Amino acid sequence: IMKTATIFAWKDRESAVAQAAEELKGGGLVVFPTETVYGLGANAFDADAVRRIFKAKGRPQDNPLIVHIAKMEQLRDVAAEVSGTARRLMERFWPGPISVIVKKSARIPDAVSAGLGTVAVRMPENDLAREIIARAGIPVAAPSANISGKPSPTLARHAYEDLCGKVPLIIDGGPCRVGVESTVVDATGEIPVILRPGDITPEMIRQAVGNVRVHHGVMSEAQKDEVCASPGMKYRHYAPKANVTVFTGDKKEVAKCVNFRYHSDSMQGKTAVVLCLDECAGLYPECRILPLGRDAGEAEAALFRTLREIDEQGFDAAYFHAQEEKMGLAVMNRIIRAAGHRIVAAGEEKE
Ligand code: TXA
């Protein structure tokens, strides 16, 4: 447990859970761990409490929040209507890292849904998260516990760095198992549509419900006047202060391109770092590297911590060696946003 300016590592789980639940019931904010990223929670029925979340994060008002529940019974208070597709996704993947969009109940204030008639609901797999929500006895609205625009926190320390002084309580649950936010799926129609990719992949969803679509905004830049299916997708996100560039294409072409840039004249007096899977580290013998692990799961777990490290270590530029098939959609979606859609197709450069 951390109290604004003081850090307490909790010893007694019971009292940590009880304190968090009391804070939530009283209309306060609590940072709590989930398996994806740390959440900044408030009573989802309390519009004033929810507005405090937006204020603490500096979050745009038009970006709706995910409502977290601990038990299936709570769904009745949150959703007005749950489609067959939604029900199957919940049965298959809850508790777990997937948020399912359903028609919202009248008890959920507009402050949560940003005025939409729908609400995203999720039952987290993390035991501490579910214990806190169950003890509070209310659904908990919670975005990621970062300042808007920064990478989501995967350690309690990250939330502390962003929100110290703005929240009364931070519950430390150790590093988040998954490391990227939940898959967000619109299940209000016949075919589920992935609005934000996560650890639950399109393939897994297809297997569960027979069909799935990935919203085109997942891997491309939202058009300025486009009506956003998921308002969160239009904001620059996860971005360190350093310039991030994503390099795609054949492994050797990418390595040639990145090594050239790393050692180019324009980088004189500046520092750069390469982000890549372990298997590619050997391609950069004379470069600083922040390794992302061996596969999609490890890359997800490492990504946000690594993006924060870029700033902690003060690099001017970061070159991301993309391997989409091995890293997966969730990592690619986050990194192209962190890069502000600066993507170089290696070997096909027009310069
Ligand atoms: O893993 C997670 O989902 C974490 C943890 C704390 O549970 N939470 C999280 O919340 O990532 P947040 O607020 O950072 O992201 C919520 C995303 C946004 O992109 C938002 O636009 C979208 O979900 N969203 C929420 N409600 C929606 C709705 N009714 N329709 C469409 N998109 C929605």
Ligand code: MG
């Ligand atoms: Mg977020």
